[in-house]
Amino acid sequence: MRRLIPDPGPTDLQSELEAYHPIENALEDRPWVAANMISTLDGRASISGRSKQLGSEADTEHLLGLRTRFDAVMIGGGTMRAERYGRIISRPEHRESRIRDGLEPDALAVIVSGDLDLPWDAPLFTNGNGRVLIFTRKHSAPETETPVELVVMEGLIDSADVLNHLRRKEGVRAVLCEGGPTLFGQLVAGGMVDDFFLTITPVVTGGDAPRILETNLPDIARFRLATLSEADGDLFARYVQD
Numbered sequence: 425m426r427r428l429i430p431d432p433g434p435t436d437l438q439s440e441l442e443a444y445h446p447i448e449n450a451l452e453d454r455p456w457v458a459a460n461m462i463s464t465l466d467g468r469a470s471i472s473g474r475s476k477q478l479g480s481e482a483d484t485e486h487l488l489g490l491r492t493r494f495d496a497v498m499i500g501g502g503t504m505r506a507e508r509y510g511r512i513i514s515r516p517e518h519r520e521s522r523i524r525d526g527l528e529p530d531a532l533a534v535i536v537s538g539d540l541d542l543p544w545d546a547p548l549f550t551n552g553n554g555r556v557l558i559f560t561r562k563h564s565a566p567e568t569e570t571p572v573e574l575v576v577m578e579g580l581i582d583s584a585d586v587l588n589h590l591r592r593k594e595g596v597r598a599v600l601c602e603g604g605p606t607l608f609g610q611l612v613a614g615g616m617v618d619d620f621f622l623t624i625t626p627v628v629t630g631g632d633a634p635r636i637l638e639t640n641l642p643d644i645a646r647f648r649l650a651t652l653s654e655a656d657g658d659l660f661a662r663y664v665q666d
Contacts, residue, residue, distance in 0.1 A: 425482070425660075429652040437482075440653065441489045446619065447527075450597035454587035458619035459601040459608055460490055461636040465626060468633040469605060482655035483623050487602075490621065492518045494531055494600040496557075496590060500607035501537030509533070510547035512554060530554030532596065536607055538581055540565055557594065559586050583610045609639020620647055620663040 427435040449456040462478050463469060469478075491497055497512050512531045513519050519529035533548060533556045540562040542549075548556065552569035559575045575589060590596040601608060601617075611617050622636075647663035654660070 425655040446598035455596045456598040460621040462623040466628045469636045494598045495596045496532040496599040498534035498601045500604045503604040508546040605638035609637045612645045622661045624659040626657045
């Protein structure tokens with residue numbers, strides 16, 4: 425891995441992650457929010473509905489490593505259906521490093537799904553590890569091996585209310601949003617994305633695959649580039665809200 429901005433030179437993922445401390449930036453009414461997305465050169469976020477097919481080995485390492493820095497990882501129901509998540513902190517060495525850093529070994533999995541149309545046979549629900557918190561309009565969910573708790577909300581689920589609940593009721597200091605485009609768009613529209621990690625993979629797919637953001641914004645959201653690195657042809661950028 426090469427760091428391009430700032431201080432160009434050789435670097436490694438571990439060093440880059442150890443210098444990043446989002447939990448220290450928690451706000452009073454909500455967690456610090458970071459988003460992590462991947463995009464093709466033509467702005468697409470997935471191939472055949474899945475972002476995993478875009479990711480290189482370097483991107484996978486970045487994704488898994490980045491999760492270790494957060495109390496919680498948040499996704500929308502569509503992303504859960506497409507990607508069929510498993511255990512959020514999947515590697516034992518990552519769980520051990522979290523314990524050394526004073527974090528829970530497993531990050532809280534947060535899903536925003538109004539209708540609970542979720543793949544209940546996905547590993548996240550069947551492996552029995554960690555804990556899942558779902559914001560929904562429904563009042564009951566199937567029994568699962570992994571503990572699942574519902575936070576029932578009336579009408580449209582407001583991202584600000586979700587974040588407020590995570591901070592005040594769950595003690596979440598920093599949350600990583602991994603999509604999808606609608607949930608990410610709602611957070612951007614509300615000015616609630618503090619850090620934006622974007623992997624740009626050097627491929628062009630064409631077609632009508634979703635973009636990383638699929639929501640109309642009330643105004644242009646401005647970010648500034650904080651860091652930029654390269655590995656295996658992928659660009660890893662971190663933007664901060666301007």
